[in-house]
Amino acid sequence: MFYYIKTKLEKTEKLDIGKNQEQFVAVLTSAEWLESREDFDMGIEMDIDLDSIHSTKAEVNYDSLTGTFSVPDREDISGPDTKFAFALDEKGIVFIDDSGFVNKVIGNIISTKKWVFPSLERFIYDFLEQIVSRDQTILERLDKELDTIESNILAGEEGDPSQRVSRIRSDLRDMRVHYEQLLDLSQELEENENDFFHKENTRYFHLFTQRISRLHDLTASLREYSIQIRDLYQSQLDVRQNRIMALLTVITSIFMPLTLIAGWYGMNFKYMPELECKAAYPIVISVSVIIVIVSLIFFKKKKWL
Incomplete structure (x- = not known):
């Protein structure tokens, strides 16, 4: 055509x-x-x-x-x-x-x-603008999506977002490379080495360079944001794992003395006087309950529970 x-x-x-x-x-x-x-x-x-x-x-x-x-x-x-x-x-x-x-x-x-003033330079400018015309909206949508993922992570409502965040980061990397190449292209046009363009019209290429530079900066910023969200999710995961480990440690600490009592009186030596005492069983039960209650109070004060 x-x-x-x-x-x-x-x-x-x-x-x-x-x-x-x-x-x-x-x-x-x-x-x-x-x-x-x-x-x-x-x-x-x-x-x-x-x-x-x-x-x-x-x-x-x-x-x-x-x-x-x-x-x-x-x-x-x-x-x-x-x-x-x-x-x-x-x-x-x-x-x-x-x-x-x-x-x-x-x-x-x-x-x-x-x-109003048609020229080859203006056409090239509009052609380049058409290529990136939707990019601001796309980047804003990705920004909002990353914002939502971050809020859900902090609220504990997000599953594993790693795959989606990784995909977004990969897309942003591709767009950043694309913008870097467009910057080189527009600067080459603005240079006007062969004097193909009227000097007063090279301002169109300068305008395009400025717009691409802003898009490039926004893309780089969003990519850094996606890396921060990945680190945030990992830190939240570490916190959950630490809580689970703390809970298991508390349970182990509570049942350790009970295990000692059970092992001690499970040896069934012939001359263990407590075995012949009628009050031995209630006493052991009471001591075990007291150990559990004291342990729970102790861990509660230490804010481990």
């Missing part, structure tokens, strides 16, 4: 790059790029293998700026990324995409954007 950048993106059946002075946007499949890349006169021989893309980056060439995108799926951040490539010069930008992602983003731009 081909578009000219006017007050809105206007679709056209064919680009007339040599004659038309308006900047363009082209979206091609990798097969279409191989067939028609000479028509764009960007002076590059870029063979695209979309499956080999692993990061978002930009590279400055003599007559063009090329790069790739690896965009996490916001519905399944740990799942496969959406991958596509691009090449641009002062005349316009070409996207090489087999997934349909770029066409979807451009469709959103067409339906929501109208420019």
Whole structure:
């Protein structure tokens, strides 16, 4: 698909790059790029293998700026990324995409954007903004979820949250890496080494850099929060285990003297005078009860119960 950048993106059946002075946007499949890349006169021989893309980056060439995108799926951040490539010069930008992602983003731009001062720089800015448009909401949702998990842990109502917290931490790590790559990309665009962009319009890339920097900081903060929640759960688990051990210790301490009495009088020596005494049994029972009561009072005062 081909578009000219006017007050809105206007679709056209064919680009007339040599004659038309308006900047363009082209979206091609990798097969279409191989067939028609000479028509764009960007002076590059870029063979695209979309499956080999692993990061978002930009590279400055003599007559063009090329790069790739690896965009996490916001519905399944740990799942496969959406991958596509691009090449641009002062005349316009070409996207090489087999997934349909770029066409979807451009469709959103067409339906929501109208420019007073149309330019390639403004289009690229809006394109990048569309990629991260939902991220603030996603991060706020994760923040609230972590907050709920923490409250439940402190209230003793949470089961084992380790798996979910680990998944959130993994997603945040992937997003942090994604933002770092977008920062590098936007800084490369802002640098404008080949003078493809009007200097007054590079401010759009600066604005995007600032937004990504804030998202990166928020992501890093949430990841630290998730680590703190993991440590909090472990500490609460240790407290519960300590309480159980304390209770078992108290029970053992109470029954230890009773066990001694039972073992002592269970030896059945022939000449144990207590065995012949009629009051021996009530006395032993009374002594055992007194031991239990005294032990309970002692442990209660020590706040071990």
